[in-house]
Amino acid sequence: MKRDIILAGVGGQGILSIATVIGFVVVDQGLYLKQAEVHGMSQRGGDVQSNLRISSDPIYSDLIPAGQADLIISVEPMESLRYIPFLSRTGWLITSTAPYVNITDYPENDVLMNEIRKVKNHIAIPADTIAKEIGSPRSSNIVMLGAASAYLDLPFEKLEEGIQKIFGKKGEKIVESNLKALHAGRDFAKSYIA
Amino acid sequence: MENQKVLLLGDEAIAQGAIDAGASGFYAYPGTPSTEIMEYVQHSKEADEGNIHRQWSANEKTAVESALGMSYAGKRTVACMKHVGVNVAADPFVNSGVTGANGGLIVVAADDPSMHSSQNEQDSRFFANFSLIPCLEPSNQQEAYDMMFYGMDFSEKFKTPLLMRITTRLAHSRSGVVLKSKRPQNSLKLPEDGRQFVLLPSISRKRYKLLLEAQTKFVEESENSPFNVYTDGADKSLGVIACGIGYNYYMENFPSGSPNPVLKIGQYPAPRKLIERMAKECKTILVIEEGMPLLEENLRGFMNAPLEIKGRLDGTLPRDGELNPNLIRIGLGLSDNTGNDVPEVVKLRPPAMCTGCSHIDTYKALIETVKDVYGDGHVFSDIGCYTLGAYPPYEIINSCVDMGASVTMAKGAADAGLFPSIAVIGDSTFTHSGMTGLLDAVIENTNMILFILDNSTTAMTGGQKSHAYGKIKDICIGLGVNPEHVREVVPLPKNHSEFVNIIKEELEYNGLSVIIPTRECIQTIGKKK
Numbered sequence: 001m002k003r004d005i006i007l008a009g010v011g012g013q014g015i016l017s018i019a020t021v022i023g024f025v026v027v028d029q030g031l032y033l034k035q036a037e038v039h040g041m042s043q044r045g046g047d048v049q050s051n052l053r054i055s056s057d058p059i060y061s062d063l064i065p066a067g068q069a070d071l072i073i074s075v076e077p078m079e080s081l082r083y084i085p086f087l088s089r090t091g092w093l094i095t096s097t098a099p100y101v102n103i104t105d106y107p108e109n110d111v112l113m114n115e116i117r118k119v120k121n122h123i124a125i126p127a128d129t130i131a132k133e134i135g136s137p138r139s140s141n142i143v144m145l146g147a148a149s150a151y152l153d154l155p156f157e158k159l160e161e162g163i164q165k166i167f168g169k170k171g172e173k174i175v176e177s178n179l180k181a182l183h184a185g186r187d188f189a190k191s192y193i194a
Numbered sequence: 195m196e197n198q199k200v201l202l203l204g205d206e207a208i209a210q211g212a213i214d215a216g217a218s219g220f221y222a223y224p225g226t227p228s229t230e231i232m233e234y235v236q237h238s239k240e241a242d243e244g245n246i247h248r249q250w251s252a253n254e255k256t257a258v259e260s261a262l263g264m265s266y267a268g269k270r271t272v273a274c275m276k277h278v279g280v281n282v283a284a285d286p287f288v289n290s291g292v293t294g295a296n297g298g299l300i301v302v303a304a305d306d307p308s309m310h311s312s313q314n315e316q317d318s319r320f321f322a323n324f325s326l327i328p329c330l331e332p333s334n335q336q337e338a339y340d341m342m343f344y345g346m347d348f349s350e351k352f353k354t355p356l357l358m359r360i361t362t363r364l365a366h367s368r369s370g371v372v373l374k375s376k377r378p379q380n381s382l383k384l385p386e387d388g389r390q391f392v393l394l395p396s397i398s399r400k401r402y403k404l405l406l407e408a409q410t411k412f413v414e415e416s417e418n419s420p421f422n423v424y425t426d427g428a429d430k431s432l433g434v435i436a437c438g439i440g441y442n443y444y445m446e447n448f449p450s451g452s453p454n455p456v457l458k459i460g461q462y463p464a465p466r467k468l469i470e471r472m473a474k475e476c477k478t479i480l481v482i483e484e485g486m487p488l489l490e491e492n493l494r495g496f497m498n499a500p501l502e503i504k505g506r507l508d509g510t511l512p513r514d515g516e517l518n519p520n521l522i523r524i525g526l527g528l529s530d531n532t533g534n535d536v537p538e539v540v541k542l543r544p545p546a547m548c549t550g551c552s553h554i555d556t557y558k559a560l561i562e563t564v565k566d567v568y569g570d571g572h573v574f575s576d577i578g579c580y581t582l583g584a585y586p587p588y589e590i591i592n593s594c595v596d597m598g599a600s601v602t603m604a605k606g607a608a609d610a611g612l613f614p615s616i617a618v619i620g621d622s623t624f625t626h627s628g629m630t631g632l633l634d635a636v637i638e639n640t641n642m643i644l645f646i647l648d649n650s651t652t653a654m655t656g657g658q659k660s661h662a663y664g665k666i667k668d669i670c671i672g673l674g675v676n677p678e679h680v681r682e683v684v685p686l687p688k689n690h691s692e693f694v695n696i697i698k699e700e701l702e703y704n705g706l707s708v709i710i711p712t713r714e715c716i717q718t719i720g721k722k723k
């Protein structure tokens with residue numbers, strides 16, 4: 001088993017919450033993990049990514065080799081495209097459609113969506129809207145995780161367990177809304193490709 | 195915790211390794227990618243229970259000196275910094291090679307190839323090399339952890355400091371680390387030779403000879419080190435020497451084993467015998483180093499070695515920047531696996547000052563009073579969040595060189611006749627290296643204005659406590675700045691005209707002024723909520 005995942009977004013969007021849940025499951029399953037994060041300057045509103053590598057065999061490189069990523073999970077549409085050179089020919093691009101505009105030359109929405117549709121295997125998901133609809137606007141990252149869950153090769157119940165463990169400290173209500181977000185994301189992805 | 199497997203960043207593995215290896219103190223100044231070492235120790239319950247020293251230092255020089263003092267007193271200690279911090283600490287570091295250590299002493303330098311968050315991509319191994327200090331370079335988180343035990347033992351056995359060199363990818367990548375059983379801290383024990391640390395020329399000359407003699411033993415240790423491993427391979431047309439994480443990038447391309455002989459290097463001085471074996475058995479050697487071509491240059495020699503050396507210097511690998519598995523593939527003549535190009539619609543997204551940041555209000559006042567009036571070229575900046583004022587829409591600063599340089603560059607430019615000459619520095623950078631420069635300006639009452647942007651924190655590196663907190667005005671007056679020209683202002687949009695007036699008044703004054711805009715960083719306020 002091997003999964004190379006690029007998590008993408010803008011500094012401050014909290015992509016590492018996705019990594020934390022996956023990390024919990026990976027350790028629980030006794031798999032190997034390497035997770036390269038971005039700390040430092042880019043966290044001030046610049047582009048950030050994390051390379052998450054999961055394998056049943058020991059992993060050498062902390063960085064995913066070009067053209068080998070199985071998945072790009074992005075919480076921002078333009079950022080999802082920045083890592084295209086890393087995506088394998090059979091890989092999936094799963095992105096939120098909610099733009100984060102903090103630059104003056106941000107592309108038009110149509111142009112952006114056109115590029116995303118050019119990727120054969122893609123899921124574009126209005127994660128922010130879905131999170132709002134289920135009454136949990138701050139769980140859009142977990143909606144993204146739900147949308148990607150079918151492609152992780154990790155048991156879904158374990159992701160649920162991970163959410164319970166990681167958000168448990170914050171109270172039952174937060175756990176509930178994140179579980180709801182996970183399910184909503186998964187359901188959306190199912191209907192998207194159906 | 196023994197035998198437990200935990201997920202740790204490379205930085206955290208170093209911190210936990212040193213705690214478990216019996217360190218009594220950590221000394222550091224924040225700097226990406228090294229910051230998380232100290233932050234981990236500050237949050238560690240074990241460090242608290244063990245009463246391990248874990249306060250930030252004013253700068254990297256004070257950090258290494260304090261660590262040297264703790265080593266003098268017989269205890270184990272670690273000093274941590276980013277690569278450019280080693281420049282600041284170079285004086286005590288280089289001289290610590292000559293004094294040697296007493297309690298275990300490891301200096302950790304975190305390099306940043308490709309300059310993700312830095313001014314340059316210097317390679318700290320060069321410092322170890324010319325200081326004749328042994329160097330460790332882990333290839334993964336587990337090695338980083340284990341090397342703290344190994345390094346402390348080495349340091350105490352040979353009475354020498356050690357440098358551990360890591361790079362961004364290891365520092366900020368998480369992986370499973372198996373912990374060892376914890377060792378007790380040392381008790382107080384002064385050096386046996388009371389003059390070991392007295393570097394008077396007559397003593398230094400003796401100590402330097404001892405350091406030179408020790409090199410033979412250091413090389414022997416490297417040749418037998420568990421971190422320098424020779425693995426034979428069938429195809430001897432090429433031998434590969436891979437240092438630190440360069441080894442991972444090479445092996446990533448050969449999941450079922452390398453076809454060529456590979457020498458993995460994690461300890462310096464370079465293991466001579468192992469390299470000689472490779473030179474004897476292989477016609478060509480490829481040297482893979484993350485950072486600068488240190489070993490490659492040594493192997494080539496000035497007249498070029500009789501055997502062919504490939505690496506960063508002949509274009510097999512790029513001369514600069516971070517390595518990755520694909521660059522190694524290309525260097526080996528294998529297929530380039532890169533996917534499709536980044537679509538053109540993807541624009542650059544540089545970091546920016548946060549909405550509501552106090553630095554923005556300072557820059558708006560400076561644009562109105564300096565940039566719009568005198569044109570460009572008058573604002574010397576320093577290193578911190580305010581450096582982002584170089585980007586649009588502000589484009590107000592004209593320099594960023596090294597910590598503290600704003601003050602002294604403004605002074606030099608004023609000496610040359612530039613008017614107005616303005617310096618902009620953050621509170622943490624001011625106490626790191628700005629105070630001495632300000633004293634230079636005080637002595638000559640230089641006609642310049644220094645802005646000390648007090649946001650009560652070290653914001654750029656994530657909001658560490660600043661030594662300057664609540665002290666800046668007193669420091670300036672104490673250094674001798676005329677109190678009438680030490681001005682305070684709260685940088686807020688509603689105070690814009692007050693701010694502008696203060697600047698205009700100080701521009702009128704023919705002498706040294708300090709303006710201290712004071713308002714807390716909105717990120718640290720947010721975190722407290």
Ligand SMILES: Cc1ncc(C[n+]2csc(CCOP(=O)(O)OP(=O)(O)O)c2C)c(N)n1
Nearest residue numbers: 225279577578579620621622623652653654
């Ligand atoms: C010698 C050296 N040490 C550390 C750093 C890392 N560094 C860059 S900016 C910065 C913080 C600056 O804090 P401050 O001056 O208070 O400005 P702020 O970011 O809070 O605006 C640090 C520690 C560096 N670039 N050089």
